[in-house]
Amino acid sequence: MKQDFTSTIMYEDAQLLIFELTESIDELYKQLDFVNIEEFSRIVSEKRKSEYLAVRVTMKKMLGSEKIIIYDTDGKPTLSDESFQISISHSANWIAVIAHPTRSVGIDIEVPTEKMKKLYKRFLSETEQKELSNGEHLNLLMLAWSAKEALYKIIGMEAVDFAKQLRIYPFEVKETGTFTGEHIPTKNQYKIQYFQNQDFVLTYCISK
Secondary structure, eight states: OOOOTTSOEEETTEEEEEEEOOSOHHHHHHTOSOOOHHHHHTOOOHHHHHHHHHHHHHHHHHHSSOOOEEEOTTOOEEETTOOOEEEEEEETTEEEEEEESSSOEEEEEEOOOTTHHHHGGGTSOHHHHHHTGGGOOHHHHHHHHHHHHHHHHHHOGGGOOHHHHEEEOOOOOOSEEEEEEEETTTTEEEEEEEEEOSSOEEEEEEOO
16 A cells, blocks of 8 residues: 555554655744754754754654754764654655654665665675675665665664674565564564655664
């Protein structure tokens, strides 16, 4: 069944929302009652300012109220009131957020690029390269990269070496589906949900 990511998706008690960034900085700013002025003023890039505001607008739309986002020492986003575990991703004009009341979550959104066909050996092991089209199938590579990004957001620095510490098992590319990822050092396996369309590929995962 085709998923509509313009409204909140519920999955295993998690909430997921994708936001297409089309508004100006001023338009985004007006949708929020609270912005950390000191933090916001340190952002130089106009693109980063838009993303900063869009993430908070998306979170507000999804959770129904504004939340203060803070970052731990590893750069992982959390909510100041600890009401949800969250994960955030952005690519081009797309923002994706996911929240779960108790379990760690990881999400990644990517706009496909042909450059991935030149980069895949950096994040796939030799076994994965053979299993995942040897660089021929762009969307397969994009989903594998995205999945490892989502897993890294759950696992943290123990999964920083994507080729050696994370494993993606073979899967058939469809519009939407699931496949398995593994954290090799611990042998913990994760079910990765994915969705793709003409604009982006999306993966998300919830810890056990």
